[in-house]
Amino acid sequence: MRYGYFDDKNREYVIENPNTPMSWVNYLGTAEYCGIISNNASGYAFYKSPKSGRLMRFRFNSIPMDRPGRYVYIRDNADGDYWSASWQPVGKPLDSFKTRCCHGLGYTRFESEYRGIKSSYRVFVPIDKPLEFWELEIENTSDKERELSLFTYVEWAFWDMNQDLTNFQYILYTCRMDYQDDIIDYTLRLWPFREPKAFMASVLPVESFDTDREYFIGRYRHEGNPIAVEKGKCSNSIAVGGSPCGSVQNRISLKPGEKKYALYIVGIGDAKSVGAEYKRIYSDRSRVDEEFTKVQAYWNDRLGSYTCNTPSEELNRMVNIWNQYQCHTTFNWSRSASFNEAGGRDGLGYRDTNQDTLGVVHAIPELVKNKLTDLLKGQFSFGAAMHQIQPLTWTQGDHNVPPESRIYSDDHLWLLISIPAYLKETGDMSFLDELVQYADRGEASVYDHLKQALEFSWGKRGPHGLLLGMAADWNDCLNLKGKGESIWSTFLFFRGLNEFIEIARRVGREADVKRFTAYRDEIRESIDKYAWDGKWFLRGYIDSGKKLGGQESEQCKIFINSQTWAVISGAADREKALKAMDSLKEYLATEHGIVKNYPAYREHIAEVGAITTFPAGLKENGGIFCHANTWAVVAEGMLGRGDRAFEFYRAFLPAAKNDMADVYTMEPYVYSQFITGKEHPYHFGRARNSWLTGTATWSFVAASQYMLGIRAEYDGLVVDPTIPHDWDGFTATRVYRGKRFEISVSNPSRVCHGVKKLVVNGEELKGNFIPFDRMKAVNKVEVLLG
């Protein structure tokens, strides 16, 4: 039930048994070049766009489950036996093939030993160049001299991923491969006359090569038994048309105890110029080491702005390493490409990206500001927003405006969450005055963008005065349409009003304060009248006027989001808030997390939407949607119920699944989109769709801001922990507006919540707030709970 362990010191997850239930992957690259690599060296790469810049081919939902990838084969020339530097694709029996895969921050390393040959194979992408390094250290631990061949293998994709998958009449007749001076040249000519180029270079002299997949693999063979490796020699094939690949063979001999180093570079650019230059530079190994050092520095910098040390080792390793790593990965790559996202939908999801900023804004506020500006450009002058934007190709115009039926009730409102968070983190109130274009026409200040978002929603209220559900709210599968109303969207709107009123007050826009306070009062009245069902909050009303959720609903009676956001929005009074969260615990919480709704839909209901297409327990229909789980942690944090917050937090915490991996199946070091719910007949507790999920950002927010309780505000920092009562305290560090905080919380009375004493730099302050004017460059903060 366990395949690996956390090596916190080296910030690695170490997979000792490579026969994992699913591919456990890592992301390489941080800027324009993205590589994805599994614990068996499978995966792919793209440049700028996974949709139109796909460099390496990957076969999704295929058999075996992850092929191809970045393979290095090792062959003993004495008897022809061969294996791979990662367990797969050759897949030698694990009793004789010893192997570990170490996923680290921005790199993955495979350590293997077989028949007296030890290899360490490390792949990483440098910070600022569109290429990847494949480093192989190989050592003879036997007592005989050994003659080995090394073979690399990559399968090139045809850049445009949709054509690659379907248009064989065309793509199979486009490539014009070449080879020169130990470098494979990947060139093709695409209509209308583009010629993207890439290369694979070997620093060791090349003995033979293949650029044509057919020759390397052979008839009715696969990556596990390629004919070239079996024969011990490539065919020097040049693909002109056909399926291009890249394989180079090196021959090396190793005396007993001897170690050698091979380096392969795969990257974007012309082989003869760019490739040759990189090969020249990186023939000096120290230059590769420098690149690796830069990658480490990048992650040290990113992750160093917030650290903690609590009694929970699982929480520590997630917050300090993996959760933050996932936050930045999600921020960098949105929902572009993974092993389940094929990359056909690239660019930025509007609501996704707004939320993705929350988990990184403390570390990289400048980059967040740029992303927020991209997002603002996806908002229409009438207030709503594009559901997805492509910043690389964005142009203003009416072509961006979708039909009314494709407008979502929540997309634009997320600006009221992301932008206040940025303002609180940075104090950069001048951002509000910056002029940013709308997606359709015109431009406005950021302040007016926010205002328009609220005005749009104000105009989209239904018969009960609640927000219309429109195409969908955050839950893409609740398609209420018509007169259907979303109580969740209404809560988001309520929270947005609160945020905006605060901003308007701070910038002295009293008319707006008044106007939007009136909106808020009216909305609150509707909520009080129509949203409460006695023991919990409804989810909304459907087009025919029936309640969505609630005792009288025929199928699903209670939903997670309207309970958590009743609290998060500030719309519920404490009594209802507690009752709602207690009902959530009673009906929805399980040992693997909180299901989204209960009982799950069994029959479809057209006016409820796509949620009713999914089998019970999967995805939005009774699945444990991790993103929504984080909000329960936030809500309990806000309510001060630390035991329950931590219970909810840990239930879906990947690190807590390490020893039940055959149930959980996905990576124990990053969040997945969902865990199969209790109503599924077979797979309760099984996760799916890891890495690129809003869970990352909100889970970090929940832990760092609402459990550990360290939150940026406009005028300073709040420290207001909500922790399990059996914690005796914790320490944390944080950077805020360039100042450093070293926070020590002690909990001698074993409470969950309540700051009794706050001492900053030796001086006691009132409450739980450190105002900006009391801050020094480095601050020692002591907090006593009780």
Added chain:
Amino acid sequence: MRYGYFDDKNREYVIENPNTPMSWVNYLGTAEYCGIISNNASGYAFYKSPKSGRLMRFRFNSIPMDRPGRYVYIRDNADGDYWSASWQPVGKPLDSFKTRCCHGLGYTRFESEYRGIKSSYRVFVPIDKPLEFWELEIENTSDKERELSLFTYVEWAFWDMNQDLTNFQYILYTCRMDYQDDIIDYTLRLWPFREPKAFMASVLPVESFDTDREYFIGRYRHEGNPIAVEKGKCSNSIAVGGSPCGSVQNRISLKPGEKKYALYIVGIGDAKSVGAEYKRIYSDRSRVDEEFTKVQAYWNDRLGSYTCNTPSEELNRMVNIWNQYQCHTTFNWSRSASFNEAGGRDGLGYRDTNQDTLGVVHAIPELVKNKLTDLLKGQFSFGAAMHQIQPLTWTQGDHNVPPESRIYSDDHLWLLISIPAYLKETGDMSFLDELVQYADRGEASVYDHLKQALEFSWGKRGPHGLLLGMAADWNDCLNLKGKGESIWSTFLFFRGLNEFIEIARRVGREADVKRFTAYRDEIRESIDKYAWDGKWFLRGYIDSGKKLGGQESEQCKIFINSQTWAVISGAADREKALKAMDSLKEYLATEHGIVKNYPAYREHIAEVGAITTFPAGLKENGGIFCHANTWAVVAEGMLGRGDRAFEFYRAFLPAAKNDMADVYTMEPYVYSQFITGKEHPYHFGRARNSWLTGTATWSFVAASQYMLGIRAEYDGLVVDPTIPHDWDGFTATRVYRGKRFEISVSNPSRVCHGVKKLVVNGEELKGNFIPFDRMKAVNKVEVLLG
């Protein structure tokens, strides 16, 4: 270099060595259910539409090259050794595994023998039901009693092929598999609430089953070593979400010499009702035999309308069996789905389908008439045509009208080839008066549709009075646009004018005769003035005014199509025609066929088009496009040069490639789209893209009408052979308007062309023409050449 042979008696192609260079496939099904199956039982199936009705999954351009398919595994329970009824996917060593794959008309059979177990596995699709039969006869040829397990395997696709390839967030959470009474139920719920259903039934009792691919295959395994088969038992897995499959296990014991029969049925419909009913019916094996007999009758009927017996065994087997089989397959499935057409583009290609009628109109004129009506509905009221139509979902309206830049110069003109052919074959002149809707608005008689086609082209002439090339002509990759003119389209137009003038004359529309004769005269003048380059015909003019083709062209100097169609259109005088065809032979003809152009383009030229993107020797750029080769045969046939016609015919004849299969690589029993040309650096002679190609129809037309010379005309049948001089004659049979002809041609003087004497039913007739009024129900025709 040889993998199989033709068994003409049984009308089978028998593959003795399954390790073929490419998948050699067959088509099963004739109506709404289509199955494709390779010589290793790989392939897929769809119902009605390969795009939205994809039942079985296939991984295109994958490794191994063709997976999955319709697999039956056989396992010896005594020691656990297992193999498959086809060589792959298990792929036992061929020295111990004896196997043959027999592709027949509408069925494929695998005969294998391994360790004293003989199996004969036959797959076919009945004529009128959406399902397929998998029949397994298994025999113990050893002297011990044997305990065996049989396991089936199919992987279900998610109906919508594009979603299946990319939308894993969705498709992996849609299936709700079930199992009952030896039948696997494949059900899923798709947005918006469709629930397509299919099933796999076993007539023998089921020992165990799997419906979840993960359980059957196992981690890091594949179809070649599924864990269920290795263990000897399935897991009875029910996939609810995930990747659904179908596998049932039967256990059988066989005494020495004993034979047993297993039947599996895979089909469309609800398992519990439809599946159970089929299982009940076909538990009586004689009912399966009846279905098979109907399939044979279908093909006997289709192929029986034209037969020949010539000195060329290769020509005989193609014309009598495989070429006609391919013609009907192409007619039935257009270009929908193959191993290289993924099915994303389904429906009918306009020019393709028009031409596809030519090879079958003598056998199934009524079905051709329906198809022509579908095509007429794809024509616009202004004369041009849709490039593709979807008869299943066609609705009239302006939504069908593409932008001007996407209109082709030839699509609509093919109606002037296909409809006259139908009229000549059937004499059904009343078809001309039938009213058919236009694609955009209104309706008109078929006669007026034809007229509009010509009027449209007349209005689309360029600076030299030749037809504009527009988006493209027949050659999709020649994108002349702007003022670019296509001489090939002009020839097609010229031929169309001839056909129409003839029709107009026959229906007494004298004003039209006059009008279009004037058009023809004017066009002929432009051709005489601007199309001839001294030794051959130009291909056109490009937008900038330069010649396309011709001595002064910088890259490509001569194209095939303008030479052949100069003859076929009737536009060239005999002197130029001969000169042009001699130049074609000199510059373009090779031992593997005639290349499309020479020298191939090396650098791209935007105003010539996509042809200049392809590497030299591939596809349209210097490849041997087989479709275009057939026209050279027609042209030489018309010119009476029988030796050359046959030389051209045989050069690309698949049957003539049987003993050079490692060069040719594709099926020797059906045509491929193209053969790699002489300018390719590595693969001259290698074919690609078999089965669904216009080559089929025109090759049959070339052989039957222009070499054997038996052609339908409005008032009777022409018999005017053009054959190699060393043939001493041939015999042929043909059905024409319900009458039967038994034709015997003798060639004692060893000429290529020229009917010296024609005797019909004992009576000598003048010339080479048998008028309708001299025909009896059965006619004995004797022809003397000389």
